[in-house]
Amino acid sequence: xxxxxxxxxxxxxxxxxxxxxxxxxxxxxxxxxxxxxxxxxxxxxxxxxxxxxxxxxxxxxxxxxxxxxxxxxxxxxxxxxxxxxxxxxxxxxxxxxxxxxxxxxxxxxxxxxxxxxxxxxxxxxxxxxxxxxxxxxxxxxxxxxxxxxxxxxxxxxxxxxxxxxxxxxxxxxxxxxxxxxxxxxxxxxxxxxxxxxxxxxxxxxxxxxxxxxxxxxxxxxxxxxxxxxxxxxxxxxxxxxxxxxxxxxxxxxxxxxxxxxxxxxxxxxxxxxxxxxxxxxxxxxxxxxxxxxxxxxxxxxxxxxxxxxxxxxxxxxxxxxxxxxxxxxxxxxxxxxxxxxxxxxxxxxxxxxxxxxxxxxxxxxxxxxxxxxxxxxxxxxxxxxxxxxxxxxxxxxxxxxxxxxxxxxxxxxxxxxxxxxxxxxxxxxxxxxxxxxxxxxxxxxxxxxxxxxxxxxxxxxxxxxxxxxxxxxxxxxxxxxxxxxxxxxxxxxxxxxxxxxxxxxxxxxxxxxxxxxxxxxxxxxxxxxxxxxxxxxxxxxxxxxxxxxxxxxxxxxxxxxxxxxxxxxxxxxxxxxxxxxxxxxxxxxxxxxxxxxxxxxxxxxxxxxxxxxxxxxxxxxxxxxxxxxxxxxxxxxxxxxxxxxxxxxxxxxxxxxxxxxxxxxxxxxxxxxxxxxxxxxxxxxxxxxxxxxxxxxxxxxxxxxxxxxxxxxxxxxxxxxxxxxxxxxxxxxxxxxxxxxxxxxxxxxxxxxxxxxxxxxxxx
Numbered sequence: 001x002x003x004x005x006x007x008x009x010x011x012x013x014x015x016x017x018x019x020x021x022x023x024x025x026x027x028x029x030x031x032x033x034x035x036x037x038x039x040x041x042x043x044x045x046x047x048x049x050x051x052x053x054x055x056x057x058x059x060x061x062x063x064x065x066x067x068x069x070x071x072x073x074x075x076x077x078x079x080x081x082x083x084x085x086x087x088x089x090x091x092x093x094x095x096x097x098x099x100x101x102x103x104x105x106x107x108x109x110x111x112x113x114x115x116x117x118x119x120x121x122x123x124x125x126x127x128x129x130x131x132x133x134x135x136x137x138x139x140x141x142x143x144x145x146x147x148x149x150x151x152x153x154x155x156x157x158x159x160x161x162x163x164x165x166x167x168x169x170x171x172x173x174x175x176x177x178x179x180x181x182x183x184x185x186x187x188x189x190x191x192x193x194x195x196x197x198x199x200x201x202x203x204x205x206x207x208x209x210x211x212x213x214x215x216x217x218x219x220x221x222x223x224x225x226x227x228x229x230x231x232x233x234x235x236x237x238x239x240x241x242x243x244x245x246x247x248x249x250x251x252x253x254x255x256x257x258x259x260x261x262x263x264x265x266x267x268x269x270x271x272x273x274x275x276x277x278x279x280x281x282x283x284x285x286x287x288x289x290x291x292x293x294x295x296x297x298x299x300x301x302x303x304x305x306x307x308x309x310x311x312x313x314x315x316x317x318x319x320x321x322x323x324x325x326x327x328x329x330x331x332x333x334x335x336x337x338x339x340x341x342x343x344x345x346x347x348x349x350x351x352x353x354x355x356x357x358x359x360x361x362x363x364x365x366x367x368x369x370x371x372x373x374x375x376x377x378x379x380x381x382x383x384x385x386x387x388x389x390x391x392x393x394x395x396x397x398x399x400x401x402x403x404x405x406x407x408x409x410x411x412x413x414x415x416x417x418x419x420x421x422x423x424x425x426x427x428x429x430x431x432x433x434x435x436x437x438x439x440x441x442x443x444x445x446x447x448x449x450x451x452x453x454x455x456x457x458x459x460x461x462x463x464x465x466x467x468x469x470x471x472x473x474x475x476x477x478x479x480x481x482x483x484x485x486x487x488x489x490x491x492x493x494x495x496x497x498x499x500x501x502x503x504x505x506x507x508x509x510x511x512x513x514x515x516x517x518x519x520x521x522x523x524x525x526x527x528x529x530x531x532x533x534x535x536x537x538x539x540x541x542x543x544x545x546x547x548x549x550x551x552x553x554x555x556x557x558x559x560x561x562x563x564x565x566x567x568x569x570x571x572x573x574x575x576x577x578x579x580x581x582x583x584x585x586x587x588x589x590x591x592x593x594x595x596x597x598x599x600x601x602x603x604x605x606x607x608x609x610x611x612x613x614x615x616x617x618x619x620x621x622x623x624x625x626x627x628x629x630x631x632x633x634x635x636x637x638x639x640x641x642x643x644x645x646x647x648x649x650x651x652x653x654x655x656x657x658x659x660x661x662x663x664x665x666x667x668x669x670x671x672x673x674x675x676x677x678x679x680x681x682x683x684x685x686x687x688x689x690x691x692x693x694x695x696x697x698x699x700x701x702x703x704x705x706x707x708x709x710x711x712x713x714x715x716x717x718x719x720x721x722x723x724x725x726x727x728x729x730x731x732x733x734x735x736x737x738x739x740x741x742x743x744x745x746x747x748x749x750x751x752x753x754x755x756x757x758x759x760x761x762x763x764x
Contacts, residue, residue, distance in 0.1 A: 044073040051065065055087065083187065136178065212282070296358060332461070409430050474702060644662075646662060680721045698714075
């Protein structure tokens with residue numbers, strides 16, 4: 001059967017499984033395709049059931065057999081970049097594919113700004129005339145919603161980049177590929193699966209929605225999606241519709257990553273759009289079976305949408321927050337838009353900025369400035385607010401050398417006014433004559449904002465707002481006095497309190513019990529105790545590195561039994577800290593073992609009520625402190641050697657969604673060594689702020705619920721190791737750590753801020 005006949009039959013509704021006269025292939029596998037280098041490459045198709053199929057390519061021959069439905073799948077071993085090559089597939093018939101290259105493959109998806117072609121973009125005549133790039137290939141997936149996941153989708157096949165063809169390529173994708181081919185000197189393939197005017201929900205697979213609790217309203221109705229419109233056709237805006245028809249048929253084609261340009265049709269979603277982005281990313285990573293699949297996206301350009309002028313800023317904020325998902329990157333476009341046209345023509349610069357992210361974060365190229373300034377934190381200084389940023393490479397600049405624009409400031413009444421903004425090193429100082437006691441700043445918080453703040457590389461700053469990032473009820477650092485309660489011979493850890501108000505710290509082989517006035521005595525000797533929690537019945541759970549276990553101790557400190565020693569038959573390496581899941585009778589714990597940046601083998605686990613230990617995540621560079629938010633909605637973990645806090649949505653007891661970065665923490669100079677940049681134990685206050693014992697910075701850092709730094713407190717000359725709220729009113733922070741000379745110490749900071757009650761109610 002020739003290929004044209006196969007495409008026609010599929011277009012008429014015949015399924016691949018029913019075309020069993022000879023070897024047939026999905027439309028994404030064909031002449032002139034680009035295969036992903038340096039990965040195993042799936043090749044698949046259909047033939048008669050129980051038929052052996054052999055694939056020969058670039059010196060490899062692999063064989064497989066069709067299943068009862070006639071589908072076959074084989075994998076070529078990882079290939080170097082190169083070509084052109086020929087592929088021969090032999091089964092009931094023989095198929096020969098020519099002109100195949102091996103290089104980098106990227107999916108280009110989203111709505112109209114991704115579908116926008118080279119012909120529609122800036123300088124089309126010149127760009128098309130210069131469009132001879134035989135190592136760049138493109139395949140366009142037609143608009144095709146589907147009721148169920150489709151095995152195939154018709155297309156016109158892969159096209160070589162020539163002046164004849166390039167005009168119909170996705171503009172953003174083409175300019176990304178052109179730069180990437182130039183920088184990497186390898187072929188680049190683009191899969192254009194996009195549709196103008198579409199929302200994000202139809203592109204998302206069910207497994208993505210299932211990983212985001214905030215989207216429960218969609219998850220509960222997945223069996224009803226996609227829906228049909230009045231004419232009976234599948235609604236392309238319905239959840240699952242475009243995943244079924246335009247993404248699933250591509251699986252499992254090997255790709256390096258995905259480019260995403262969408263959001264205009266979700267304008268008005270605000271931060272819910274961030275949750276939808278999380279679902280899309282998690283879903284695609286799941287279906288491609290690649291948890292680290294790079295996902296690079298475009299922050300929307302300013303546009304005169306009408307209506308509430310701050311609605312678009314809500315999408316910008318959601319897109320900025322999506323950078324907390326590992327393996328993502330965002331190209332900011334506030335300086336290259338057109339407020340009168342939702343389709344800005346300068347796709348060249350959009351593609352270039354995405355390429356910068358890819359080169360730096362995916363391909364490991366050094367010394368590349370890939371992002372404009374991103375808001376980090378605010379600090380109130382009398383009548384001014386100082387804003388700090390990341391990605392200030394080359395210093396902050398005004399791109400047009402005029403005063404900074406689109407800054408606003410507000411006082412206690414919450415009314416924002418235009419502000420003066422002055423660059424001061426890598427910070428911006430914001431003020432207004434009419435605001436004597438400012439509390440918040442907004443930047444580019446308007447749909448028409450085209451601000452001029454950039455870094456030395458000319459990359460623009462992303463819009464942001466700081467509401468809620470002030471210190472709240474936290475006292476000023478110089479208004480509290482840190483008091484030393486007592487010292488011990490060894491570095492100490494694991495501070496926790498019991499029902500009687502006694503505290504416990506771990507040091508050396510010992511657990512010492514203390515009262516809040518500093519009186520203390522040895523309570524138990526276990527070997528190498530660390531993190532510690534008290535249960536409702538008054539017994540204790542203690543992480544102990546020497547036992548490679550979490551121990552269960554009686555109220556008098558005697559050993560009852562190990563609570564966890566292994567996971568799925570693998571012994572634990574050295575549990576560090578834990579957090580209780582009281583409603584379900586389980587607990588979470590970290591097991592860093594001897595992990596570090598070069599050997600990221602640390603793990604996170606959950607032990608259920610029955611005592612079974614489950615693995616939640618691995619591949620971490622020393623996971624350390626761990627806490628569960630009230631209600632069991634989120635798990636926070638300090639990853640010490642990467643100087644960051646990770647967040648996981650808790651989907652069910654012992655089941656979490658994908659990791660994302662909750663916060664990257666302030667650091668000392670890199671030359672001081674990695675130990676200077678390590679967060680350790682963590683705890684929460686009643687408002688949900690996170691307190692971090694930062695070992696390297698010798699301080700307690702406080703982050704709000706958005707992960708913004710809102711306070712720092714001296715750790716009392718300690719290399720701080722752990723923190724917990726205690727005292728009669730639960731409003732004193734107790735801090736453990738290491739003193740000079742190797743001794744350990746316990747300090748108390750009278751914050752006056754109530755801590756979160758984590759002690760389970762005592763059984764009666």
